[in-house]
Amino acid sequence: MTIHWSTLILRVVGFVGIGFVYATATLDAWLGSQHRATIAERIQPWTKRNPWFAALITLGLGALINHFFFPCWFDLGPCT
Numbered sequence: 001m002t003i004h005w006s007t008l009i010l011r012v013v014g015f016v017g018i019g020f021v022y023a024t025a026t027l028d029a030w031l032g033s034q035h036r037a038t039i040a041e042r043i044q045p046w047t048k049r050n051p052w053f054a055a056l057i058t059l060g061l062g063a064l065i066n067h068f069f070f071p072c073w074f075d076l077g078p079c080t
Helices: 005-033 037-048 053-070
Strands: none
Touching: 005 037, 005 053
């Protein structure tokens, strides 16, 4: 049984993405249980100092999510 390279890459990207979310949630829960500043409490002062940069990062992440979940949003041809 062979796996096509694009399927393998998709699985690796999915595993890394879900792993990152899981690791972030685990770290956040651990920091909260230790009565230390959580990830949101650490990021919030930075975003208040750099609102335009934070907005650009958010826009970029939103564009990536849109690209991966809605690749055929515009009908520019067949989506395979």
